[in-house]
Amino acid sequence: MRNLLPLLLAGTITTLKIFVLTLLFSIPLGALVARGRMSKNPIVSTVINIYIMIMRGTPLILQLLFVYFGPYYLFGASYDRFTAVIIGFVINYAAYFAEIYRGGVQSIPIGQWEASLVLGFSRAHTFTHVIVPQVVKRIIPAMGNEVITLVKDTALAQTIGVAELFRVAQSASARQFSTTPIVIAGLFYFIMNGVVSRLFDRFEKKLDYYH
Amino acid sequence: MSIITVENVVKSFDALGVLRGISFTLNEGEVLSIIGPSGSGKSTLLRCLTQLERIDSGRIEVCSMTMAHSTGGTIQYADAKTLKQIRLKLGLVFQNFNLFPHMSVLRNITEAQVNVLAKSKGEAVATARQLLAKMGLEEKEDAYPCHLSGGQQQRVSIARALALNPTVLCFDEPTSALDPELTIEILKVIKDLAKEKMTMIVVTHEMAFARDISDRVIFMDEGLIVEEGPPDVLFNAPAKERTQRFLSRYGQ
Numbered sequence: 001m002r003n004l005l006p007l008l009l010a011g012t013i014t015t016l017k018i019f020v021l022t023l024l025f026s027i028p029l030g031a032l033v034a035r036g037r038m039s040k041n042p043i044v045s046t047v048i049n050i051y052i053m054i055m056r057g058t059p060l061i062l063q064l065l066f067v068y069f070g071p072y073y074l075f076g077a078s079y080d081r082f083t084a085v086i087i088g089f090v091i092n093y094a095a096y097f098a099e100i101y102r103g104g105v106q107s108i109p110i111g112q113w114e115a116s117l118v119l120g121f122s123r124a125h126t127f128t129h130v131i132v133p134q135v136v137k138r139i140i141p142a143m144g145n146e147v148i149t150l151v152k153d154t155a156l157a158q159t160i161g162v163a164e165l166f167r168v169a170q171s172a173s174a175r176q177f178s179t180t181p182i183v184i185a186g187l188f189y190f191i192m193n194g195v196v197s198r199l200f201d202r203f204e205k206k207l208d209y210y211h
Numbered sequence: 212m213s214i215i216t217v218e219n220v221v222k223s224f225d226a227l228g229v230l231r232g233i234s235f236t237l238n239e240g241e242v243l244s245i246i247g248p249s250g251s252g253k254s255t256l257l258r259c260l261t262q263l264e265r266i267d268s269g270r271i272e273v274c275s276m277t278m279a280h281s282t283g284g285t286i287q288y289a290d291a292k293t294l295k296q297i298r299l300k301l302g303l304v305f306q307n308f309n310l311f312p313h314m315s316v317l318r319n320i321t322e323a324q325v326n327v328l329a330k331s332k333g334e335a336v337a338t339a340r341q342l343l344a345k346m347g348l349e350e351k352e353d354a355y356p357c358h359l360s361g362g363q364q365q366r367v368s369i370a371r372a373l374a375l376n377p378t379v380l381c382f383d384e385p386t387s388a389l390d391p392e393l394t395i396e397i398l399k400v401i402k403d404l405a406k407e408k409m410t411m412i413v414v415t416h417e418m419a420f421a422r423d424i425s426d427r428v429i430f431m432d433e434g435l436i437v438e439e440g441p442p443d444v445l446f447n448a449p450a451k452e453r454t455q456r457f458l459s460r461y462g463q
């Protein structure tokens with residue numbers, strides 16, 4: 001029991017790292033993907049659409065395996081497991097975020113664009129100052145759901161051998177013939193998601209001044 | 212002096228001919244009303260003038276600048292710089308206001324002054340306050356559009372358009388989304404602008420209003436101008452049978 005807490009702590013840190021790095025890269029990458037998905041170029045939008053369909057249509061666990069073992073089978077190259085986890089999560093979450101962004105952008109009435117253009121705003125200014133602020137407000141609930149899912153999905157990193165919290169807790173449980181480590185891990189996910197929803201609620205409230 | 216010249220403008224959506232050869236001129240200080248049944252192309256005409264739609268052929272001139280003209284069967288639009296200059300000559304007030312919901316009333320009116328006309332913030336705010344006072348909304352500068360009545364929102368949107376000091380202000384059914392009592396307050400604002408000799412094009416279904424404020428009225432049907440003339444002639448003694456039928460349906 002004495003060794004348990006440091007072990008779990010190390011696992012927690014790995015879990016948090018996966019969580020933060022995934023968001024850090026997938027939130028902006030999602031914007032790029034959304035841009036491609038809405039592209040007027042049919043080749044770009046089709047390719048991006050296929051990518052999104054694969055990301056949303058297959059299990060994340062399979063994608064992680066593919067990202068890690070794919071290069072090995074194809075080119076005989078192997079690389080760091082943690083990097084593979086981040087790549088797998090980022091490309092998966094970017095696809096989901098992209099669809100949320102796209103839905104958000106398309107939900108803004110065309111009149112907002114038209115009023116802006118008639119007032120002489122450039123398209124870029126319209127997008128950044130008129131469209132995006134309204135999109136942000138509209139997508140907060142969907143983004144919140146996705147981020148909560150991510151907290152739980154981090155446990156899948158163990159499929160390619162990354163010792164995140166759940167994996168550490170599971171093996172500790174097996175070693176000690178005790179469910180305590182797993183319960184502690186469960187508690188951690190629960191608290192973390194509590195924090196995440198709190199943050200999103202607060203953000204939502206902050207943008208409550210208009211509708 | 213003619214501010215807008217429209218010659219033989221044609222515009223189709225796919226196979227649907229929405230404007231089928233429209234020509235008219237608008238003079239400085241003139242109030243022109245456009246009336247006509249639903250689907251006759253009134254909004255499309257305003258949208259072509261304000262560059263929200265591209266015309267297929269014809270010619271549009273605004274303040275002696277050519278916006279678009281046909282040459283040898285293709286339409287030629289002016290360069291981006293000219294188009295932008297022309298855009299600033301024309302203001303447009305929408306039926307459903309299209310205010311920016313995330314900006315305060317004040318910022319709705321200052322945003323374009325600062326970002327498009329490159330005015331200083333202080334100057335923009337001063338102009339906005341002046342316009343808000345004129346619209347009877349000086350108390351509302353910090354409010355957000357969602358907290359205003361429809362009539363108040365429409366007055367803000369008129370102030371927003373006026374803030375860029377356009378040569379012509381266009382209205383596309385500015386009262387259609389409003390209750391009758393709110394309609395009156397908007398009509399009064401437009402009437403006051405007419406008294407100040409603001410040049411305006413007003414698309415409207417309010418016949419009594421069109422008759423009251425206009426110097427000239429255009430009756431459109433199926434993408435064509437059926438008849439145009441001073442309001443007393445057009446409303447009291449329309450020459451065309453089509454116009455008579457339309458007006459009789461509106462209880463004239």
Ligand SMILES: Nc1ncnc2c1ncn2[C@@H]1O[C@H](COP(=O)(O)OP(=O)(O)OP(=O)(O)O)[C@@H](O)[C@H]1O
Nearest residue numbers: 224227229247248249250251252253254255256384
């Ligand atoms: N973007 C578009 N794509 C296809 N058809 C369009 C488009 N905009 C307008 N139309 C069609 O063009 C015709 C004229 O429309 P427009 O909105 O100009 O009429 P209107 O005279 O303003 O009518 P209302 O009094 O109902 O506002 C209609 O048949 C309409 O369906």
Ligand SMILES: [Mg+2]
Nearest residue numbers: 253254255384
């Ligand atoms: Mg219309």
